[in-house]
Amino acid sequence: MxxxxxxxxxxxxxxxxxxxxxxxxxxxxxxxxxxxxxxxxxxxxxxxxxxxxxxxxxxxxxxxxxxxxxxxxxxxxxxxxxxxxxxxxxxxxxxxxxxxxxxxxxxxxxxxxxxxxxxxxxxxxxxxxxxxxxxxxxxxxxxxxxxxxxxxxxxxxxxIGPLSDADTRAVLTAALRGRPDEDTVLRLCRVTAGNALFLHEIVHSALESGTLQLVRGMWQLTGATPLAPRLVDIVHDRIGTLSPEVKAVLEYTAFAEPVGARTLSALVSEGAVLAAEERGLIRVVVEGRREVARLGHPLYGEVAREHCPELRRRRRHAELVRVVEAAGLRRREDLLRTAVWRLESGLGADPEPLAAASRLAWSAHDYRLAVRLAEAAVTAGGGTGAAILLATVLDYAQLPDRARAVLDTTPEPEGEAARAELALARANNLAWGMNRLAEAKELLDATERELREPGPRGQIAVRRLTLTASAAQPREALALSAPLLRPGGAVDPALRAQVLSAHALALCYAGRTAEAVAAVSEALADLPSWLDTIPAIVSPLHSTWALCGLFSGDLAVMDKAIASMADAVAGRRGWSRGEGSLALARGHAATLRGDLDAAMDVLHAPAHHETALTVGGCMGAYAHAQALCGEGRAAQETLGAALARNRATWTAFTRWTALTRVWIAAAAGETNRAADLAVAFAAECRAAGLPGFEFVALHDAVRLGRTSPARERLPELAALHDGPRVRVAAAHAEALATGDGPGLMAVAAEFERLGLMLHAAEAAAQGVSVLRRSGEERTARRAAAEAWSLASLCPRADTPALRFLAAPDLTARELEVAQLAAAGLTHREISERLHISMRTAQNHRNQVYLKLGVNSAADLARIFGRFDDGTS
Missing domain, CATH: 3.40.50.300 (P-loop containing nucleotide triphosphate hydrolases)
Incomplete structure (x- = not known):
């Protein structure tokens, strides 16, 4: 190293x-x-x-x-x-x-x-x-x-500036001689801010300490960023010798970033703040109408915090509390920040502001902090309300066993509202944390029978709807959501947002994806009114949005959902559900595009999260990508681990598991068995009223060469499920069943237009086989070149349809001529570029046309223009 x-x-x-x-x-x-x-x-x-x-x-x-x-x-x-x-x-x-x-x-x-x-x-x-x-x-x-x-x-x-994220990824891949997962790259980008020297030292220290290690073939950074003595010395050398006042500015900024410049001046002096800025220790920027100070580099804060003595650390936090509270808690975040500083300084706080601060941390998806503040509120005497809050945030932090321990010691409160709140917390814990959906619903039913007030009864009804939709039972969920969406059905913004979230998921599973996206948009448009009350539904709303794009075949919808979800997750370390949901959406999108390396990069870290209980979804998607790469044994191991880890087996996770099993069988060479699994699963989905999963399963069978019963059923599903993906799948089944080679190539073109490159490559590969069987050799050669070109965009894919594809039978010189002609160069330009005669260039071009079955440079441009370099 x-x-x-x-x-x-x-x-x-x-x-x-x-x-x-x-x-x-x-x-x-x-x-x-x-x-x-x-x-x-x-x-x-x-x-x-x-x-x-x-x-x-x-x-x-x-x-x-x-x-x-x-x-x-x-x-x-x-x-x-x-x-x-x-x-x-x-x-x-x-x-x-x-x-x-x-x-x-x-x-x-x-x-x-x-x-x-x-x-x-x-x-x-x-x-x-x-x-x-x-x-x-x-x-x-x-x-x-x-x-x-x-x-x-x-x-x-x-x-030149710092390394970009892409450059950092390339440097790490070369240095480690293997791919780092996406989370590791992002963490190192964040802490080094693109500084190549810092990156080298952190990676070296992480390898020595064992916090950077190979996990299932990819490098993963676990635990805190290692600050080895050599790295600390480099940072100290960069910082230089500091006066006590300038050191105080650095430490206050490290503990309170971002901190108002006026606050720093009140704590130290304006001269010290200006000196720290001049030294590059801090950056003072204008945010809104306020000047705030941020660290000049993230590692300055890491080193300052680690090397600040405990007593001085407590004093620094106490002084921050004094100055900010004296100025008045004018900003929303001031309550949260001063609550944390009080804990750090040992000043103590009343339970009410601690609970309020916990809710603010929860709304910001900072679950570690939300749990800490809720625990402090319980310790400070917050009673049943604080205990319910603690159990709730523990559940959403994916720590259900700790939540169960809190709930088991929480006495039944007085008043219907409090009893309903406790029942909701217990039902949530039973369903998501303990995998006991039936008991959760029984508890909701029993509690509802005891309640008389419409508000608490409405909360119970909404939670019942949420669990039903999450269980992939769209018919029942839509029946439950209908009365709640009528005027006056769910007046409270937080309740209505939850109803819309569950309703959207049910619509998506029912094949009504456009309506589902509209419901998601309605909920997110009103986000400020409910975020503080129920921030946890930000993640499922976005997941449903992305899922609509997946089932409909609209990658633009997926990309918008992913971009919005990325904004919601940005800077929210510890929100494992949100981070996992984002990775799952990105992984699904990359898989549809045929970029299986990218899929596994983004899925790797959440798939191997140490504590997250929803890790099964990401692990299952990771196994799916492995299977599509032909790594059947590894995929089977990953799927087994996913089944062992995932506690909420009553959700749609089981449906994705069934689809993954199809491709694991295919990767093992059991193509007929894989098709049998796909057809059997499709029948289960039909009975459950899940047309999206049904058509995906039937199309998987078509991709594996089985057209019955897909040929008969897919046109019916195209009438039930919106979006172009199911319609192109139906055309695929029809063309394959009737031996329509040109039809299969048209299907490939439609899948390519949608961006579903793996589906496009497989359809084209099947078209090659059909055309060759029918004796249309020149057309088959053209189709083979198209299929090879499409498959080149899915470099790791190894599915049955693609296994016998070969690169065009071109010599190295013919390939050079083909690429130059595809780029629009004339015979004269090609001859000058390659130092050959014009006649030789023309002869090579004619051989290319013959071997590829094409007639023009435009045809070549279509084949070679899909990727930068067709030589690989």
């Missing part, structure tokens, strides 16, 4: 190489903050100068050599300088070292150059006797002879 392979930043590197070799200039200076990877980029640029024509001399400037004449060049010059013009002598020595080759100077940390060395380099570059590839740190002073390199136009200056 000491030296990482270069990865990521390909476009930046190409741009820098272009600047370094540009004939109009004499090199490039790469500028950027410390640790962003300037030196590595410069080294890669220097490697692009061929050694047979260039002499590359590397120069490293340091603070130690900054005051020594020619100190940075000492390793390249003789020990004794002759009398006279030493700068000219040094320049000639460097030219001599080039041995007649073009001289290229690689200067690292040029802002630290001593005056003589800088003068020598400027002289060589200014006179055109050398090129330079240098790095400078932004924000640091540099000599005029250094800044003159770009100021006077001798070289180009290129400013």
């Amino acid at each position: 000491k030296s990482w392979p270069f990865a990521g930043r390909e476009r930046e590197l190409d741009h820098l190489v272009g600047l370094a070799k540009d004939r109009a200039g004499r090199g490039v200076v790469i500028a950027g903050p410390a640790g962003v990877g300037k030196s590595r980029l410069a080294a890669e640029v220097l490697r692009r100068f061929p050694a047979d024509r260039h002499a590359v001399l590397t120069i490293r400037a340091t603070q130690a050599t900054g005051g020594i004449p020619n100190g940075a060049l000492a390793d390249l010059l003789p020990r004794e300088a002759p009398p006279g013009n030493t700068m000219r002598w040094a320049a000639e020595e460097l030219i001599g070292r080039a041995g007649g080759k073009a001289l290229v100077l690689g200067v690292d940390d040029a802002h630290l150059l001593d005056g003589h060395s800088a003068g020598v380099i400027l002289s060589l570059v200014g006179r055109g006797r050398a090129r330079v590839v240098a790095t400078v740190r932004t924000g640091e002073p540099a000599l005029d002879s250094v800044t003159a390199l770009w100021r006077d136009g001798h070289v180009s200056r290129a400013d």
Whole structure:
């Protein structure tokens, strides 16, 4: 791990190489903050100068050599300088070292150059006797002879920033020699903020400590970010020596980020705040009408918090409470923040504000904090109300056993409203936490019989509806939701939002996805009125929205739902249900697109969550992707783990499990058995009134080569279920049953238009077989090229329909000609590009047309234009 392979930043590197070799200039200076990877980029640029024509001399400037004449060049010059013009002598020595080759100077940390060395380099570059590839740190002073390199136009200056998320992923993949899961990438992006040096140190420490390890073939970071001594030293070196006041600004910001600039000034002084900002320790930005301070880098806060002594930590929190409460709790978040600071400082708090703060943390989906505050409210004497709140947030935090322990010790309260609230908490725990749906419904029924007040009775009715919809019983759920949606049926915004959420899910399962999306939109449009009361339904509303896109075949709907869900989850660490729901939606969308690597990347972390009980859904989807990759044994193991982990087996999880079993059998080579499973499952779904699951199962059978009973039933389902996916599935079954090769290619084109690339590739592959059996060889060759092109967009897919596809039988030269022709180049341009005659280029093109069964460059463009490089 000491030296990482270069990865990521390909476009930046190409741009820098272009600047370094540009004939109009004499090199490039790469500028950027410390640790962003300037030196590595410069080294890669220097490697692009061929050694047979260039002499590359590397120069490293340091603070130690900054005051020594020619100190940075000492390793390249003789020990004794002759009398006279030493700068000219040094320049000639460097030219001599080039041995007649073009001289290229690689200067690292040029802002630290001593005056003589800088003068020598400027002289060589200014006179055109050398090129330079240098790095400078932004924000640091540099000599005029250094800044003159770009100021006077001798070289180009290129400013680079931190690693992007995509670059970080590429770097990690190369360094670890394996793929990290999506959650690990995002965590490391967040804590390093794209700083390559910090990334290297954290990964090295995590590997040594075992918190970064291979889990089912992917690298996963577990536990807290490791702060090894070397990383802490680097951060301290970056921060530098701080005065007590500036250190206080850093610590207050670390504990309270984001914190008002005026609050910081009241706690320390305005001068200290300005000094901390100037040092880059904090950033002061305007948010709304308020100036707030945030940390200059996330790791500054990590180090400041870890190394702050306990007594000073308590004092800092107590001072935050004093200043903010003295100014008045004017903002919504002030109540939550001061409650937390009181706990941290040991000042204590009354149960009411603690409970209120817990609800605010819950509405922000910060379950760890919500649980902590609710526990404090119980300890402070909050009584039954605080106990019910604690049990509720524990359940939604997926800690049902702890919730059950709280509920078992909570006495029956007085008053119908409180009794109903306790019954709801117990029913929720029984159903979701204990996997005892029948008992949960019995409890709701018994409680409802004892209640007289319409408000509590309405709450019971809504919870019954929610459980019924979640159990994938759309007929019963729609019957239950109808009276609740009538005018006056559910007046309370929170109750109506829950009704709309359950109603939307039932509509989705019933095949009425457009109506379901409308119900979701109605609920989310009124989100501010109910978020604080029932924040947990943000996740299921979005899940239903994405599910509508999945069943209807509208990926744009899925993408909108995923984007909205990502906004809701952003920054909500610990919301395992929300994070899992988002990953599940993204995984389903990637699978439909045929990008199975992406599906497993996003599903991996939630599928292997240590405590989440809804992990089964993500594990099942992960197993499904594995099976589509042909990894039958691994998929079976994953599915077995999903069944063991998932407590709520009464939900639609069992339906997804059945679909996964189909493809596990197919991956094992048992195609007929897989089709049998799909047909049998479809019959179960028909009886349950689940047309979406039914048509997906029947279409799975078609994808496996079985057309009965799909050919007869799918047109009926197309009339029951909205969206284009079921209609194209019906056409697929018909074309395969009748041996209609062109029809199968048309189906493939329709699936491609929808973005369902795996379905498209499979339909095209089946079309190839049909066309070859019918003797239409030229058309079959064209279809084979189309199928190969589509399958290339699903590189890991290994389903029965795709197993016998082969790349077009083109020679390497024919493939080059085909790709250039597809890009629109003429015969003359192709011959010039490949250094062949026009006749040879034309002959190769004609062979390509014959082998692929195509007639024009437009046909080639369709085949090769689906992906960047068709050579793989």
